[in-house]
Amino acid sequence: MSSSRPKTVQIYLPDGNARSVRVAEITSRTVQATEIPRQKLQWAGELRPIVSAFTSYSATRETTPLSQTPTEPYIPETMLAELQDNFGTVQPLLSVLGFPILDPLVSAGRKDEGHEVLYCQGKGAEATCEYTEDGLVVRPP
Template identity: 25%
Template sequence: MKPTPKTLQVFLPEGTPAGIQIAELTTRIVQAISVPRTHLKQFFERPEAQYVGTYFLFGGEDDSSKPLAYIGQTEDLKQRLRSHDANKEFWTRAVILVSRTQSFTQAHIKWMEWQAIAQASKANRYKLENGNAGSEPFVTEAIHAEVEEIFETGALLLQSLGYPIFEPLISGGGGKKGKGEDETEWFLKGPTANAKAVLTTDGMVVRAGSLCRKDFVDSAKDNPVARKRDKLVENGILVDKGESYELTEDYPFKSPSGAAAIVLARTANGWVSWKNKAGKTLRKVKQAD
């Protein structure tokens, strides 16, 4: 189904986007409240801190191979977030989904938590600090219809705030469509390297099964790219395949050059390194569009 136009409203109660943000679609009851960890005290003074809600904690170390997230639900947001502030170190921001009409029940938030963990695990953009989703909680037919719409709205609000936790890296398995299929897949070969990728709105997604050169050239052994590669190996995203490392899953890079550097184990200009099936560089194809 083709997406329909929507109006997103973001209210800044502290007058700055660095503080608390309250996002909503003007025709829906769901609100997403984004709270920096350093602004918990201000949030606890707001009425929403007493609401029932499903929440997400986002963060992670700078050198993590993936951003970290934790998903939960509670009937006492103030108490639960205070506990996480004392006991969980990784997170820097919480995003909470609540009803501005205070109509969520425990059945709503338990199903939302289950669906959120299941869909976030499937999308595999974030490393979840949760266990598995378990079995689907029972809800009545009427509530099921409600929570599906609530979840859809919440997912859109999270993505709008910069947290596309439920969005697959490559939509529909085919990525961003160009004028032809040969322009949707990009290839890169080098010494003991052979990779395939898709260019998306978020950057370059290198496909699972791609082979990356194992040994960095001398000039690149101590740069951030080498440290990034080591972190991917440490987390099992790159595995030893003899002369090469192999990607075990689709993995996003913010730029074509960042992706090319990991594949080739050296600094590289991804706009000229990645080529389509016709042998045209990424730069040439995009400049011609």
């Protein structure tokens, strides 16, 4: 999903505080991503469930094996190209703000590239994991 073309990302701090509201944008595009800390959302009670749902989703990036493979819906080639362009714009903005939810997960078991795979077995629990650039990635067996 991410493009290998160079990009310039500009981050604006409206409060002058890097731990407060941050607005990120790719300087050659008109798309912006805005991060608002939870503490700043206390005045906007109606927005809290939406942000909480997004935060819950973004905190659990994982792969889940499917018992059935869904069929790919028909999408016209022109619309597909535009969607891929949009994702290519949004993906680095979310990553820069600390939400790499559109970044692909590393493939498990890449010992040939020097990645050590760790195994965890316990009463009713089993998993494998490896250290990546993003931290520890845990996968079901």
